[in-house]
Amino acid sequence: xxxxxxxxxxxxxxxxxxxxxxxxxxxxxxxxxxxxxxxxxxxxxxxxxxxxxxxxxxxxxxxxxxxxxxxxxxxxxxxxxxxxxxxxxxxxxxxxxxxxxxxxxxxxxxxxxxxxxxxxxxxxxxxxxxxxxxxxxxxxxxxxxxxxxxxxxxxxxxxxxxxxxxxxxxxxxxxxxxxx
Amino acid sequence: xxxxxxxxxxxxxxxxxxxxxxxxxxxxxxxxxxxxxxxxxxxxxxxxxxxxxxxxxxxxxxxxxxxxxxxxxxxxxxxxxxxxxxxxxxxxxxxxxxxxxxxxxxxxxxxxxxxxxxxxxxxxxxxxxxxxxxxxxxxxxxxxxxxxxxxxxxxxxxxxxxxxxxxxxxxxxxxxxxxxxxxxxxxxxxxxxxxxxxxxxxxxxxxxxxxxxxxxxxxxxxxxxxxxxxxxxxxxxxxxxxxxxxxxxxxxxxxxxxxxxxxxxxxxxxxxxxxxxxxxxxxxxxxxxxxxxxxxxxxxxxxxxxxxxxxxxxxxxxxxxxxxxxxxxxxxxxxxxxxxxxxxx
Numbered sequence: 412x413x414x415x416x417x418x419x420x421x422x423x424x425x426x427x428x429x430x431x432x433x434x435x436x437x438x439x440x441x442x443x444x445x446x447x448x449x450x451x452x453x454x455x456x457x458x459x460x461x462x463x464x465x466x467x468x469x470x471x472x473x474x475x476x477x478x479x480x481x482x483x484x485x486x487x488x489x490x491x492x493x494x495x496x497x498x499x500x501x502x503x504x505x506x507x508x509x510x511x512x513x514x515x516x517x518x519x520x521x522x523x524x525x526x527x528x529x530x531x532x533x534x535x536x537x538x539x540x541x542x543x544x545x546x547x548x549x550x551x552x553x554x555x556x557x558x559x560x561x562x563x564x565x566x567x568x569x570x571x572x573x574x575x576x577x578x579x580x581x582x583x584x585x586x587x588x589x590x591x
Numbered sequence: 592x593x594x595x596x597x598x599x600x601x602x603x604x605x606x607x608x609x610x611x612x613x614x615x616x617x618x619x620x621x622x623x624x625x626x627x628x629x630x631x632x633x634x635x636x637x638x639x640x641x642x643x644x645x646x647x648x649x650x651x652x653x654x655x656x657x658x659x660x661x662x663x664x665x666x667x668x669x670x671x672x673x674x675x676x677x678x679x680x681x682x683x684x685x686x687x688x689x690x691x692x693x694x695x696x697x698x699x700x701x702x703x704x705x706x707x708x709x710x711x712x713x714x715x716x717x718x719x720x721x722x723x724x725x726x727x728x729x730x731x732x733x734x735x736x737x738x739x740x741x742x743x744x745x746x747x748x749x750x751x752x753x754x755x756x757x758x759x760x761x762x763x764x765x766x767x768x769x770x771x772x773x774x775x776x777x778x779x780x781x782x783x784x785x786x787x788x789x790x791x792x793x794x795x796x797x798x799x800x801x802x803x804x805x806x807x808x809x810x811x812x813x814x815x816x817x818x819x820x821x822x823x824x825x826x827x828x829x830x831x832x833x834x835x836x837x838x839x840x841x842x843x844x845x846x847x848x849x850x851x852x853x854x855x856x857x858x859x860x861x862x863x864x865x866x867x868x869x870x871x872x873x874x875x876x877x878x879x880x881x882x883x884x885x886x887x888x889x890x891x892x893x894x895x896x897x898x899x900x901x902x903x904x905x906x907x908x909x910x911x912x913x914x915x916x917x918x919x920x921x922x923x924x925x926x927x928x929x930x931x932x933x934x935x936x
Contacts, residue, residue: 486671490685
């Protein structure tokens with residue numbers, strides 16, 4: 412699960428590209444089910460990005476779950492709460508901030524992704540071209556006006572994400588109910 | 592009709608076998624580390640060092656049920672309130688998930704003194720307040736069996752008495768069984784129908800509250816518990832007269848007790864002093880003729896004297912010097928002067 416943290420994104424993208432090719436079992440299955448190949452499609456981008464960003468979502472959630480005292484979950488179960496009920500009525504509200512943090516981190520990380528997306532998406536405009544690759548393209552074409560617009564937009568977006576994260580977590584902890 | 596529990600215990604390498612009477616309050620008594628909490632956790636279905644081999648409620652096997660499926664609610668010692676819910680939401684958490692019945696939330700809130708706390712979050716409650724909320728939450732979930740692990744440790748003596756009285760009313764009205772863990776002899780005597788004493792994971796004694804007579808908790812101040820019966824009231828002096836194996840005892844007037852009930856009295860060893868002759872012209876009302884049965888000299892200045900009083904025992908804490916000067920011997924007749932008695936109803 413932590414492998415995408417250290418693996419170069421292009422390596423992950425390369426293996427996913429191989430794995431998604433129409434001559435593999437997954438590629439075949441996808442082709443039969445949807446009628447179009449999986450490689451160089453938007454769906455492939457989504458799957459690749461999910462795999463790549465999972466650790467950035469799972470780790471904050473996991474550390475938040477671990478901070479819930481066992482006694483609280485035990486008393487909930489003794490009071491009649493089923494495992495699913497305990498997750499919904501105790502774990503989720505107690506880790507609300509961590510869910511939001513994880514969502515923001517995961518989303519921001521995915522938006523900025525370059526290597527994986529370029530490998531498995533192929534930079535097809537209108538289909539698999541994402542903002543970070545579009546920025547690279549503009550610079551290559553020396554179209555700096557367009558590059559400024561895209562880069563400025565991404566900068567604003569990142570600032571907004573950061574500010575809202577700090578607003579939610581004033582102490583910048585994953586689960587501030589513990590430190591309160 | 593009862594709860595039967597059997598478990599093997601690696602620690603004690605012995606089978607622990609207990610039966611709890613239906614609709615009764617059983618007090619589990621014993622020093623720290625004797626396995627009281629482990630026992631409650633095993634009954635509730637939570638992880639515990641005890642390996643349960645049999646657990647039945649009214650004959651039905653519930654050993655394989657998950658905690659939320661058992662007709663049992665455990666209220667842990669540390670309250671374990673839900674931090675994201677306010678007091679009111681904590682109180683009704685179990686209520687919404689357990690059995691169909693019309694709860695008297697108002698009564699629980701009033702008797703436990705929670706009415707001003709309802710909108711507060713657990714983080715802002717004191718230890719005693721949190722314990723009262725946890726108790727209310729457990730009561731309102733209305734199980735067949737209620738397991739309470741030292742539920743009143745953070746409360747003062749008066750609040751404890753009130754809550755114990757309420758708990759007694761509640762359990763009798765609801766006809767639920769209670770298994771109650773405590774260190775405190777007065778609290779135990781106030782609520783127990785049945786007493787089980789444990790030591791190092793083993794059953795020591797099980798039976799009527801009489802089991803506690805002469806019980807000595809090594810971690811508490813030295814005291815003994817004796818049983819007595821009400822004989823008459825002295826209205827003018829606001830005193831009640833009790834008979835303890837034929838000996839007269841006077842205590843501050845009690846009104847709530849009927850004459851046939853056995854009363855339990857706790858007498859601290861430090862409140863008992865000894866005299867060789869019957870003291871004359873003393874302000875101490877309670878003088879009991881006893882026989883010395885054991886003399887234990889401690890490493891410090893004190894000595895603990897065990898006294899026989901009919902079939903019961905008293906402990907007296909005196910100085911070594913007094914033992915020497917009075918020349919106390921086993922078998923000797925002495926008079927015990929009792930300064931303080933606490934009565935448990």
